[in-house]
Amino acid sequence: MTSPSPKKPLQVKLDMYLAPPSEPGFRAMTDCLCHDLGDYARLAPDRDPAELAQNGQLILGHICAITFARAKTGLYHYLGALSPRAPETPQGHYRSVIVAHKDSTIQSMSDIDPTRHQIAVNEIGSFSGQIILSHMLLGHGALAFPHQTLTGGHALSAKAVAEERADLTALDEISYALIKRNDPKTAKNLRIIGHSASHPGLAFVTSGQTDAATLALLRARLLQFFETQSGQALAEVLDLRGATYIDPAAYKPLCDL
Numbered sequence: 001m002t003s004p005s006p007k008k009p010l011q012v013k014l015d016m017y018l019a020p021p022s023e024p025g026f027r028a029m030t031d032c033l034c035h036d037l038g039d040y041a042r043l044a045p046d047r048d049p050a051e052l053a054q055n056g057q058l059i060l061g062h063i064c065a066i067t068f069a070r071a072k073t074g075l076y077h078y079l080g081a082l083s084p085r086a087p088e089t090p091q092g093h094y095r096s097v098i099v100a101h102k103d104s105t106i107q108s109m110s111d112i113d114p115t116r117h118q119i120a121v122n123e124i125g126s127f128s129g130q131i132i133l134s135h136m137l138l139g140h141g142a143l144a145f146p147h148q149t150l151t152g153g154h155a156l157s158a159k160a161v162a163e164e165r166a167d168l169t170a171l172d173e174i175s176y177a178l179i180k181r182n183d184p185k186t187a188k189n190l191r192i193i194g195h196s197a198s199h200p201g202l203a204f205v206t207s208g209q210t211d212a213a214t215l216a217l218l219r220a221r222l223l224q225f226f227e228t229q230s231g232q233a234l235a236e237v238l239d240l241r242g243a244t245y246i247d248p249a250a251y252k253p254l255c256d257l
Contacts, residue, residue: 010040010059011052016202017062017174017238018043019155019182025234032228033221034059037214049205050075056209060218066127068203069251075208077215078248080222081201083241084173089198092246096132096170096196101161102189106168109194114138119145120157120166128172129154131257132196141257155179155186162189170196177239200250204243219245 012034014026023043030042040059049067052058053075061076068076083091100106106117114137122129124144131141138145149166151157154175160166162185171179173195180187206218225231226242235242 009057010034010038011047011057011061012040012042012059013047013049013052013061013063014043015062016064017178019178021181021237022178022234025230025237028228028230029222029225029234030060032225032230033218053205053207053209056207058205058207059210061205063203063205064127065200065202065251066125066131066254068205068248069254076203076205077208077210078245079204079206079215079219080243080245081203082174082238083201083244084177085235085239085241086173088195089173091241092201092244093198094128094172094174094201095198096128097173097176097192098133098168098170098194098196099158099161099176099190100168100193101164102191104167104191106193109136111193112137112168114145114147116147117167118147118149118165120149120151120160120169121145122151122154122157122169124150127199127254128175128196129157129170131254132199133170135257136196155183158190159183159186162186168193172202174201174238174240178237181237199254200246203248203251 012030034040037059049058049061049063081092084094089095134143135141151160154171157169158179161169222243226235
């Protein structure tokens with residue numbers, strides 16, 4: 001069994017749902033999946049996963065669904081996706097949760113007026129935080145809201161709504177579970193007013209240069225991790241059933257929203 005690039009240090013990038021309550025779980029995931037695959041820098045949040053994959057250094061990454069959908073063929077090998085506990089969400093998928101302030105006059109999706117309401121967006125191009133909501137409210141995921149606040153993260157978007165600096169935001173349901181665990185003060189000031197349709201979840205990936213034996217091992221270990229004590233603890237924090245493998249082709253339609 002060989003690593004993707006034995007001459008370069010391997011890299012792990014697992015920062016999509018990283019916060020104090022989830023960090024021990026993601027560190028345990030790294031150890032479970034990668035402990036015998038060579039030396040690696042853990043959870044490297046400041047590295048571009050595409051660059052790492054291109055260089056053959058990415059042994060384990062977690063990337064936005066739309067990033068995976070748009071990636072050039074062969075850049076990544078797909079490993080699987082997390083499965084939220086909500087029975088309405090198919091395994092390996094997620095929904096966006098649309099939230100307003102608990103005292104807001106916005107009671108449902110039909111009350112939203114994009115021409116009037118201030119919408120908090122974590123970042124332009126975020127599938128769960130911008131594209132889905134733009135598609136739902138404006139008819140196309142590439143359109144910008146007339147009144148939007150760019151926050152830099154789902155947790156910051158939630159805080160903007162909780163502090164009434166924005167009227168609503170879209171959070172992927174795993175991020176919302178993490179916010180409830182990591183920042184209950186913010187979460188208690190939010191109310192769910194709607195959900196998006198289900199879409200394939202954030203993709204666990206490895207470099208396209210990872211050999212077949214290592215790829216098979218990583219896929220198996222990702223699913224098995226949630227049978228361990230550390231995996232079950234992470235599932236509790238993020239409100240998960242576990243992880244699953246879905247057809248990578250299921251991601252391609254995301255590009256059409």
